[in-house]
Amino acid sequence: MIDLTDPLDRLRAANPVLLTDPALAPPDPLLLHRITTGAVGLRPHPPRRRRGRLVPALAATSLLGGAAAYALLRGEVTQPQNVACYESADLRADTAVVSVYEEGAVAACAELWRRGVIGAGREVPPLVACVLGSGVAGVFPTTPGQDVCSGLDLPPVAPTTVPPPIGPGATSSDPNARVLAFRDAVSAQFVDSPCMDPADGNAIVRRELDRAGLTDWTIRVGRGVSGEGFSAQRPCASLLLLAEDKEVVLVASPRR
Amino acid sequence: MDDDHQRHDALGRFEGVYEAHYRAVTAYARRRTPDSGDAQDVVAETFTIAWRRMAEVPDGDAARAWLYGVARRVLANQRRGNRRRDDLSTRLRSQPAGPAELESELIASDERRTVLTALARLRDSDQEILRLAVWEELPHREIALVVGCSESSVAVRLHRARSRLGREIGKEERRVGHEVPEGPDPGGPGPEGPERRAEGLEQ
Numbered sequence: 001m002i003d004l005t006d007p008l009d010r011l012r013a014a015n016p017v018l019l020t021d022p023a024l025a026p027p028d029p030l031l032l033h034r035i036t037t038g039a040v041g042l043r044p045h046p047p048r049r050r051r052g053r054l055v056p057a058l059a060a061t062s063l064l065g066g067a068a069a070y071a072l073l074r075g076e077v078t079q080p081q082n083v084a085c086y087e088s089a090d091l092r093a094d095t096a097v098v099s100v101y102e103e104g105a106v107a108a109c110a111e112l113w114r115r116g117v118i119g120a121g122r123e124v125p126p127l128v129a130c131v132l133g134s135g136v137a138g139v140f141p142t143t144p145g146q147d148v149c150s151g152l153d154l155p156p157v158a159p160t161t162v163p164p165p166i167g168p169g170a171t172s173s174d175p176n177a178r179v180l181a182f183r184d185a186v187s188a189q190f191v192d193s194p195c196m197d198p199a200d201g202n203a204i205v206r207r208e209l210d211r212a213g214l215t216d217w218t219i220r221v222g223r224g225v226s227g228e229g230f231s232a233q234r235p236c237a238s239l240l241l242l243a244e245d246k247e248v249v250l251v252a253s254p255r256r
Numbered sequence: 257m258d259d260d261h262q263r264h265d266a267l268g269r270f271e272g273v274y275e276a277h278y279r280a281v282t283a284y285a286r287r288r289t290p291d292s293g294d295a296q297d298v299v300a301e302t303f304t305i306a307w308r309r310m311a312e313v314p315d316g317d318a319a320r321a322w323l324y325g326v327a328r329r330v331l332a333n334q335r336r337g338n339r340r341r342d343d344l345s346t347r348l349r350s351q352p353a354g355p356a357e358l359e360s361e362l363i364a365s366d367e368r369r370t371v372l373t374a375l376a377r378l379r380d381s382d383q384e385i386l387r388l389a390v391w392e393e394l395p396h397r398e399i400a401l402v403v404g405c406s407e408s409s410v411a412v413r414l415h416r417a418r419s420r421l422g423r424e425i426g427k428e429e430r431r432v433g434h435e436v437p438e439g440p441d442p443g444g445p446g447p448e449g450p451e452r453r454a455e456g457l458e459q
Contacts, residue, residue, distance in 0.1 A: 007371075007422040008390050014371040015391045017286045019279060024286075027278035031300055035274075035307045036267060 034082070034097060077105075077137050077157060080180060084132060085109035087118050089140045089148045094118070100137070100180070105129050105157070109139040130154035182212035183241060186248075190239055198230055198250055201237035205248050217246045266310050273313060274303055277320050280392070284327050287391055294334060302327040321398035328384065328402060370432065374424035382417035389414055 017024070083105035087094040096118055100108050106127045113124040125141035130149035132138040137157050142148045149156040186208040190196050196204075202219055209217050221230075230237075234252035241248055281302055285295035305326050306313055313319050375383055381403070388399045396410040405413070 007374075007425055008386070008418055010367070010371045010425065011375065011386060011390045011421065014368040014375075015287070016368075016372075017283045017391075019283055021283070024279050024282055027275050031303070032271065032274055035300070035304050036270065 077131055080105075080137070081183070082136050083108050083129075084136055084138045085112050085118055086138060086140045089142060089146070089151065091138075091152060097136075105137040106139055129157035131157055178212045178214055179241075182208050182214055185211070186239065190237075195236035196238075197235075198237040198252075201239075201250050205239070205250070209248070214246070217248060219248050219250065221250045269313075270307050270310055273306060273319050273323075277323050278303075280320055281323050281327055284324055284392060285331065287387060288331055289334070298327055298330050298334060301330045305330070317398065318401065321394060321401040324388070324392065324394075325402045325404070366432075370428045371425060374421055374428045377424045377428075378417065378420055381413070382420055385410065385413050386417050386421060 080100060082097055083100050085096045085098065085108070096109075096112055098108050098112065103111075106129050109118070109127055110124050112118045113122070113127075119125075119141075126143065127139050128142045128148050129137045129139045130152060131154055138154065140148045140152070186205055189204050189208075190201065193200075198221060202221070205219050209215065209219075230252040234254050236253045237250040238253040239248060240251050278299070282295065282299050285298035285302075286292065289295050289298065302323055306323060312322075314322055375386065378386070385399060385403060388394045388402055389396075394402065396407050396414070399410045399414075400407045403410070
C-alpha cells in the first residue's frame, strides 16, 4: 500500500518501468556484436531513429564477433562484415546496420529496401556504396548522374572491396573475399546447429578453411569470452574470428 | 600477458558487464525518455562508451553506477540534440511538441500523473537524484558516483528534493482538486534539520 504522506513512496509507486517488466528485453546479442566489432557509432549526429524502428539482423552473425575487424589490403573498407544501409543520401538519415554475406553490401541493403525495413515500402532505388569514416561500407540511395559519395565527402567503395559471390569450393585471389566466403560457409553450419560439439566444430572449421584457401590459419580451442572453458554449463562451440591473427577460436558457450 | 589474452579478457569483462546490467541500463533510459527508439540509442551509446573505456569500468555494483553516469550524459546530449531538432521542426511546421506527448505515454493513472507531473516541475538535478534513489534504488554511495558529488552531499540533496517533491505533489493535488492527504507535512523538516539550513549549507 502506498503511504500517501511519503512523497518517496508515491514516487516509487509511479515508477514507469520496473525491472520485472516483461517488456524489458534481455541483453541483445546483436548489439553486443555490433559494439565489439565497432559497427556502432556510425552516425556522426544524434540518432533520428523512428519510433519502433528495429535494427534488423539478416542472420545470427554474433557467433563471428569479437575482434574480427581487419584491414583490407586496399585500405578502404576495414570492416566488411557489416554494412550501414541509409534511407537517404544523408549521413543523418535513418540507418540499419546488417551483416554482409557473399551477396555483397549493396545487395544486403537492397534486401532491406525490398522488405520495407528501409524506405517504408518504396521501390528499391539505385544504391551506391561509400566508405564511412569507421571503415564500414555505407550504402545510400542515388539517382542517375548523382555522385553521392563525393557529395558526402566519402570515398566510393572500390569494386574489388565488396567481393563477388564465391561458390562452395571456389577460391578468390582477394584474401578478403576468401575470409568472407569462409565466414559465411562456417557460420551457416554453426547457426544451424543448436549446440555445436567442439570436436565437430573443429572439423568443420578446418574443412572450410581449406576450401577457402586459408590454409595458413590456425584453430584454437579457447576460453569463452567469460573466461570459462567447455563444461556442462557451456558445452557448445561458438566462433571467434581473429582475422588479423589468422586464427579461429572455438569459444565455450551455453546452450541457446 | 600478450595482446590476444588482453583482448579476450576485455571481451570477457565487457560481456559480463553487458549481461549483468543491460536490463538496468535499458530501464534507466526508458524511465527518462518516452521514445523507445531514443532509449535504445542511449543503451547502445552507453555500452559503446563502456567498451571503449573498459579499463575505467569498476568491478561489481559500482559498474552499474558508472554506466548510469555515462547514460546520464548520453541522455543530456540527446536532449540537447532533440531540442535543437524540435526547435527547427517547430519553426518549419508550426506544430509545437510538448510534454503532453510524454505524459500520454508514461502516465497511466491520476495518481501517477500527479506524482510525475510534480516530479517534472523540479529542477533536473532534484529529479535525477530522486529517480536514482527511488527508481534505480541506488545507495547514497552509488548516487554520489553517478552525479559526481560526495556521499554526504547526496543525503542533503535527497532530503531537499524529497521536500520539494512533497510540496509539488501538494500543489498538483490542489490544482486538480484532489484532497491533500492528512498527516505530517511531506515537505517538512526531516532528520537532517530544517530545509533552510540544508540549503544554506550549499550556498
